[in-house]
Amino acid sequence: MSELFTEMTVEELKKRKKLLQKRYDEFKAKGLKLDMSRGKPGADQLELSMGLNDIKSYISDGIDVRNYGVLDGIPACKKLFADLMGVSPENVIIGPNASLTLMFDYISQCFTHGAGDVPWCKLPEVKFLCPVPGYDRHFTILEHFGIKMINIEMKSDGPDMDSVEEYIKDPAVKGMICVPKYSNPQGITFSDGVVKRIASMKPAAKDFRIIWDNAYCVHDLVDDGDELLNIFDILPKYGNEDMVVEFCSTSKMTFPGAGVSALAASKNNIAAIKKRLNAQTISYDKMNQLRHVEFFGDVNGILAHMKKHAAIMKPKFDMVLRHLENELASKGIASWFTPKGGYFISLDVMEGCAKRVGELCKEAGVVLTSVGATYPYGHDEKDSNIRIAPSFPPVEELDLAAELLCICVQLACAEKLIG
Amino acid sequence: MSELFTEMTVEELKKRKKLLQKRYDEFKAKGLKLDMSRGKPGADQLELSMGLNDIKSYISDGIDVRNYGVLDGIPACKKLFADLMGVSPENVIIGPNASLTLMFDYISQCFTHGAGDVPWCKLPEVKFLCPVPGYDRHFTILEHFGIKMINIEMKSDGPDMDSVEEYIKDPAVKGMICVPKYSNPQGITFSDGVVKRIASMKPAAKDFRIIWDNAYCVHDLVDDGDELLNIFDILPKYGNEDMVVEFCSTSKMTFPGAGVSALAASKNNIAAIKKRLNAQTISYDKMNQLRHVEFFGDVNGILAHMKKHAAIMKPKFDMVLRHLENELASKGIASWFTPKGGYFISLDVMEGCAKRVGELCKEAGVVLTSVGATYPYGHDEKDSNIRIAPSFPPVEELDLAAELLCICVQLACAEKLIG
Numbered sequence: 001m002s003e004l005f006t007e008m009t010v011e012e013l014k015k016r017k018k019l020l021q022k023r024y025d026e027f028k029a030k031g032l033k034l035d036m037s038r039g040k041p042g043a044d045q046l047e048l049s050m051g052l053n054d055i056k057s058y059i060s061d062g063i064d065v066r067n068y069g070v071l072d073g074i075p076a077c078k079k080l081f082a083d084l085m086g087v088s089p090e091n092v093i094i095g096p097n098a099s100l101t102l103m104f105d106y107i108s109q110c111f112t113h114g115a116g117d118v119p120w121c122k123l124p125e126v127k128f129l130c131p132v133p134g135y136d137r138h139f140t141i142l143e144h145f146g147i148k149m150i151n152i153e154m155k156s157d158g159p160d161m162d163s164v165e166e167y168i169k170d171p172a173v174k175g176m177i178c179v180p181k182y183s184n185p186q187g188i189t190f191s192d193g194v195v196k197r198i199a200s201m202k203p204a205a206k207d208f209r210i211i212w213d214n215a216y217c218v219h220d221l222v223d224d225g226d227e228l229l230n231i232f233d234i235l236p237k238y239g240n241e242d243m244v245v246e247f248c249s250t251s252k253m254t255f256p257g258a259g260v261s262a263l264a265a266s267k268n269n270i271a272a273i274k275k276r277l278n279a280q281t282i283s284y285d286k287m288n289q290l291r292h293v294e295f296f297g298d299v300n301g302i303l304a305h306m307k308k309h310a311a312i313m314k315p316k317f318d319m320v321l322r323h324l325e326n327e328l329a330s331k332g333i334a335s336w337f338t339p340k341g342g343y344f345i346s347l348d349v350m351e352g353c354a355k356r357v358g359e360l361c362k363e364a365g366v367v368l369t370s371v372g373a374t375y376p377y378g379h380d381e382k383d384s385n386i387r388i389a390p391s392f393p394p395v396e397e398l399d400l401a402a403e404l405l406c407i408c409v410q411l412a413c414a415e416k417l418i419g
Numbered sequence: 420m421s422e423l424f425t426e427m428t429v430e431e432l433k434k435r436k437k438l439l440q441k442r443y444d445e446f447k448a449k450g451l452k453l454d455m456s457r458g459k460p461g462a463d464q465l466e467l468s469m470g471l472n473d474i475k476s477y478i479s480d481g482i483d484v485r486n487y488g489v490l491d492g493i494p495a496c497k498k499l500f501a502d503l504m505g506v507s508p509e510n511v512i513i514g515p516n517a518s519l520t521l522m523f524d525y526i527s528q529c530f531t532h533g534a535g536d537v538p539w540c541k542l543p544e545v546k547f548l549c550p551v552p553g554y555d556r557h558f559t560i561l562e563h564f565g566i567k568m569i570n571i572e573m574k575s576d577g578p579d580m581d582s583v584e585e586y587i588k589d590p591a592v593k594g595m596i597c598v599p600k601y602s603n604p605q606g607i608t609f610s611d612g613v614v615k616r617i618a619s620m621k622p623a624a625k626d627f628r629i630i631w632d633n634a635y636c637v638h639d640l641v642d643d644g645d646e647l648l649n650i651f652d653i654l655p656k657y658g659n660e661d662m663v664v665e666f667c668s669t670s671k672m673t674f675p676g677a678g679v680s681a682l683a684a685s686k687n688n689i690a691a692i693k694k695r696l697n698a699q700t701i702s703y704d705k706m707n708q709l710r711h712v713e714f715f716g717d718v719n720g721i722l723a724h725m726k727k728h729a730a731i732m733k734p735k736f737d738m739v740l741r742h743l744e745n746e747l748a749s750k751g752i753a754s755w756f757t758p759k760g761g762y763f764i765s766l767d768v769m770e771g772c773a774k775r776v777g778e779l780c781k782e783a784g785v786v787l788t789s790v791g792a793t794y795p796y797g798h799d800e801k802d803s804n805i806r807i808a809p810s811f812p813p814v815e816e817l818d819l820a821a822e823l824l825c826i827c828v829q830l831a832c833a834e835k836l837i838g
Contacts, residue, residue, distance in 0.1 A: 038487065046477075046485045056472050058465075066465045066674040068457065096515050097704045104699040111531055112540065112564065121531060121540045137701075144698035145531065255485040258706035279563035280523040282556075285516045285704065287677035 004332040005350075005413055017414040020407055024364065027404045032365035034401040039184070039343035040392040041252060041309075042316075048308050049254040055291045065286035071277055073262070077289035081262035083299040084217065085246055086230040093273060095261035096284045099249035102261050103177075103211055104141050106245060109276045110174070111145050115242075115269075116207030120145075120174060129167055129176040131159040133346060133374035133385045135184040138177045138213070142376070149376035152176075154186060156337075158194035168203035175209040181228040182216035185346040185374055185387035187339020189226035199234040201243070212246040218306045219252060220341040221314050232264065241266035250292055252343065253305060260285075260292045316390040320345055320402045327406035333413040345388040346374070347405075353412040354383045360408035366401045423751040424769075424832055436833040439826055443783065446823045451784035453820040458603070458762035459811040460671060460728075461735075467727050468673040474710045484705035490696055492681070496708035500681035502718040503636065504665055505649040512692060514680035515703050518668035521680050522596075522630055523560050525664060528695045529593070530564050534661075534688075535626030539564075539593060548586055548595040550578040552765060552793035552804045554603040557596045557632070561795070568795035571595075573605060575756075577613035587622035594628040600647040601635035604765040604793055604806035606758020608645035618653040620662070631665040637725045638671060639760040640733050651683065660685035669711055671762065672724060679704075679711050735809040739764055739821045746825035752832040764807040765793070766824075772831040773802045779827035785820045 005013065058066050060074045072078070073094025082089040095102040111120045120126045127148040130139065134154075142149050150167060153160040159178065167173050176198075180190045190198070198210065212231065220226075235241050250259035265273065296302050321338060324347065328334040333350045349357060358371040369387040372378040388405070390398055424432065477485050479493045491497070492513025501508040514521040530539045539545045546567040549558065553573075561568050569586060572579040578597065586592050595617075599609045609617070617629065631650065639645075654660050669678035684692065715721050740757060743766065747753040752769045768776055777790040788806040791797040807824070809817055 040487050043483065046483070049485075053475050064462065064465070066468075066676055068459050068670075068675040070676075096520075096700075098700050098702075101515075101700045108527060108531065112527065119540070121538070137698075140698045144695065251487075255706060256487040257485055257489075257702050258704045276563065279556075279559045281517050281520045283517075283676050285677045285707070287674060288704070288707075 003330050005410075005417055006332045008417070010418055013414050013418050017411065017418065020411045020414065024360070024404075024407050024411060027400070027407065028364045030365075030400075032400060032404070034366045034393055034397050036389050036393065036398075036401055037367045037369045038392070039252070039389045041256060042312065042392050042394065044312050045309055045391070046255060048305065049295070052254055052291050052295050055294045057290055057294055058287065060290045060293065063286070065290045068282045070283050070286060071281070072274060073284065074286050074289050074293070076293045077260065080293055080296065080299065081248070082264070084302060085214065085248060085262070085264045087232050087264045091232075091264050091266070091270060093263050093265075093270060093277070094284060094289055095263060097257065097259055097261065097288070098251060099213070099215065099247040099261035099263075100137055102263050103138070103213065103247055105276070105280070106211070106263070106273065107141055107145055109273065110207075110209060113276065114207060115209050115272070123172070125172045127170065127173045129159070129164055129173060130376050131176075131178050131183070132376070133185055133380070133387070134177070135179060135213070136369070136373040138211070139376045142177065151376060154183065154188060156188060158188065158190035161194060161197045165201065168201055168205070168208065171204040173203065174205050174207060175211065177211040177213065179213045179215055180231070181214055181226060182219060182339055182342025184215065184342065185344035186337050187342040187344060187346070188337060189228055192229045195229040195231055196234060199231050199240055200238045201240070208243055210244045212244050214246050214248045215252070216342040217248050218302060219309070219343070220306065221310050221317055222340050225340050242268050245269055253302060253309070254292065254295070258288065260289055313391060315395055316398055317345065319395055319398050320388055320390045323402035323406050327403070328409060331410070334409055343389060343391055345390065347386040347388055347409070348384050349386060349409050350413045350416060351382045351384050353409070353416050354380065354386050356412040356415065357386060357405070357408045360411055361405060364404055364408070366404050368405070422749050424829075424836055425751045427836070429837055432833050432837050436830065436837065439830045439833065442826050443779070443830060446819070446826065447783045449784075449819075451819060451823070453785045453812055453816050455808050455812065455820055456786045456788045457811070458671070458808045460675060461731065461811050461813065463731050464728055464810070465674060467724065468714070471673055471710050471714050474713045476709055476713055477706065479709045479712065482705070484709045487701045489702050489705060490700070491693060492703065493705050493708050493712070495712045496679065499712055499715065499718065500667070501683070503721060504633065504667060504681070504683045506651050506683045510651075510683050510685070510689060512682050512684070512689060512696070513703060513708055514682060516676065516678055516680065516707070517670060518632070518634065518666040518680035518682075519556055521682050522557075522632065522666055524695075524699070525630070525682070525692065526560055526564055526566075528692065529626075529628060532695065533626060534628050534691070542591070544591045546589065546592045548578075548583055548592060549795050550595075550597050550602070551795070552604055552799070552806070553596075554598060554632070555788070555792040557630070558795045561596065570795060573602065573607060575607060577607065577609035580613060580616045584620065587620055587624070587627065590623040592622065593624050593626060594630065596630040596632065598632045598634055599650070600633055600645060601638060601758055601761025603634065603761065604763035605756050606761040606763060606765065607756060608647055611648045614648040614650055615653060618650050618659055619657045620659070627662055629663045631663050633665050633667045634671070635761045636667050637721060638728070638762070639725065640729050640736055641759050644759050661687050664688055672721060672728070673711065673714070677707065679708055732810060734814050735817055736764065738814055738817050739807055739809045742821035742825050746822070747828060750829070753828055762808060762810055764809065766805040766807055766828070767803050768805060768828050769832045769835060770801045770803050772828070772835050773799065773805050775831040775834065776805060776824070776827045779830055780824060783823055783827070785823050787824070
């Protein structure tokens with residue numbers, strides 16, 4: 001008998017469903033309370049950075065970091081992030097505890113003051129391209145500012161560039177927001193070809209801006225992780241230096257609530273951002289900047305530290321992938337990528353079944369990321385995508401949660417096929 | 420002979436000027452390099468808070484503060500700031516390392532989303548009332564958003580309320596920004612009468628907002644410091660709960676670059692701010708919140724800590740005031756307040772002389788706050804106000820700087836009167 005659900009008769013499906021229902025009920029009886037909803041590091045990952053608390057220094061390059069001043073970050077911290085992003089320190093601004101805030105503030109700045117001649121708030125309509133599935137919090141920022149989001153299909157090497165190149169002919173399309181390495185949620189890294197095509201774009205809008213959220217720049221799970229082409233090396237060739245602003249942070253290196261964020265941008269963009277920053281703050285938390293500088297030492301220190309994270313994360317990803325492989329492969333009801341880094345596994349189930357999977361999981365005590373959240377306006381029109389966040393639960397809980405998820409996927413699809 | 424410069428003959432003034440010039444030249448020869456420009460705490464003040472670095476806790480009320488979440492601040496920190504501001508914790512949001520950023524963000528929110536029905540960016544003109552002299556960074560925020568600033572004269576008990584009540588009849592006047600206790604730079608605390616008049620205002624603009632920057636709420640220099648009426652106790656009487664948003668921070672309690680800020684607001688305003696915050700961040704730095712909670716214990720811990728600051732600050736203020744008294748009193752060329760708290764002494768010199776005083780000081784190696792900065796657009800039309808910031812230099816340097824300042828004031832005024 002074929003394992004393809006789509007080739008089974010209704011009788012066969014009903015029989016299969018009965019077996020699945022039994023397993024599901026047994027799970028439900030366990031009274032589980034597991035959370036695979038957010039990309040939160042686990043407690044053991046947080047322990048890796050407790051050394052930050054031992055750092056007592058408060059002088060860096062002659063600057064007393066306890067006091068006011070140094071708007072764009074202490075030189076040592078700018079150097080660290082410049083090395084991380086492969087740019088010069090003068091192209092770096094150190095931000096607050098979260099790069100999300102830096103991104104929000106940059107969009108807000110474009111809205112109130114513009115990235116070119118006209119503030120976006122003065123325009124009848126502003127549109128952004130959003131590779132999907134994507135990061136829900138990106139969409140929340142854009143929706144907050146009433147920016148119309150346009151879905152762009154993610155392919156295995158990055159956003160569908162034919163589609164992007166078509167949309168940017170519209171001058172109301174002012175930008176794109178994306179995670180170019182280990183994308184959230186699929187874990188896809190943009191290929192060299194895609195990065196080059198992005199860097200060479202000629203959008204109708206002269207103030208087109210790409211929010212290049214490099215959140216997982218060094219977040220490999222394996223030794224031979226993906227390599228992302230440094231877009232800042234290519235932009236000048238096309239006179240597009242001002243088109244991209246890159247963001248990153250230590251949120252998933254040290255402490256998610258108490259990290260350091262940074263952005264990289266062209267000279268023009270840095271000047272415009274500093275102008276706003278000069279009204280917004282006197283400086284961000286320089287003590288935390290210095291803590292991070294001393295804790296890591298240099299960019300090699302970051303890379304060594306990330307290997308410790310990988311050692312904790314890899315078995316969790318493997319656990320989920322093993323269940324997917326064992327229970328869902330060759331059944332024609334689900335597909336997924338095997339990412340080499342990042343924080344998520346993206347599972348696409350049979351169309352019209354994702355919400356039902358979320359409900360079934362929830363009833364049995366496992367919380368997934370709200371189904372639909374990986375799409376703008378929370379609307380996955382195929383009702384197919386499920387984001388799995390394996391980082392937070394301990395591996396033995398993940399074992400249960402992933403098994404349950406696989407049961408729920410099969411149950412929901414069987415239900416759907418039976419009709 | 421009268422000491423009043425205004426009653427001296429030109430000959431007498433020339434003679435006096437010659438003596439002053441001699442003293443000035445002697446100072447200049449010393450090659451001083453002193454800074455009385457910004458309200459920066461001195462190094463000895465920063466030492467008072469080094470205990471913050473010893474705090475290793477990371478669990479508060481069951482929350483792991485190292486990880487994501489808790490948008491509006493950990494409960495213990497909300498309680499601490501609620502007690503400080505005399506409001507309920509549900510009316511408090513904990514912010515980033517600087518209250519300036521919270522204020523910028525709130526104005527930005529009014530600009531992009533409004534405080535009522537219409538975002539301010541959609542209006543032809545938005546005006547704000549600014550008691551003067553005032554805080555230059557407030558003016559920088561308003562100018563950044565193109566908000567037209569209207570000067571309101573500060574009287575000895577607060578802003579000129581007759582003038583305020585007249586201006587608020589204009590619906591384009593959307594707010595007022597002020598430091599109600601130990602105002603920057605005069606050190607004036609609004610009287611009970613003024614606070615009540617403010618609380619009972621009926622502005623034409625239904626979305627009128629007062630930025631109540633209570634930066635110096637517990638920053639007394641003396642035991643019998645000023646008492647500011649809690650405006651949140653009075654607002655409900657007039658149905659004006661939504662009119663005021665209060666801001667404060669630990670910037671001048673612990674570390675200016677690495678403190679914790681907070682705001683207090685009505686239920687409606689808290690909901691609106693949280694809505695924006697939900698797009699802007701996952702949480703601010705909760706580890707720093709917990710550090711501050713454990714370091715202070717409770718609001719009494721803050722008050723005890725502030726007494727240590729006062730013990731360092733008081734001799735500095737006394738030193739400056741002694742020089743002003745000895746050299747400038749009864750000469751008819753300068754006036755000042757003797758503040759009971761805050762960070763500044765505001766010196767008003769003969770009209771048309773402040774810029775010249777700044778130049779003379781600078782030439783002799785003493786940097787003052789840019790003359791004019793205490794007025795919107797950097798424009799003090801009387802060219803009279805000088806902000807003195809005594810906190811940063813050690814007391815022996817202050818002795819020299821204050822003497823030089825007094826010489827420069829007399830020199831500039833003598834020059835002016837000689838013509």
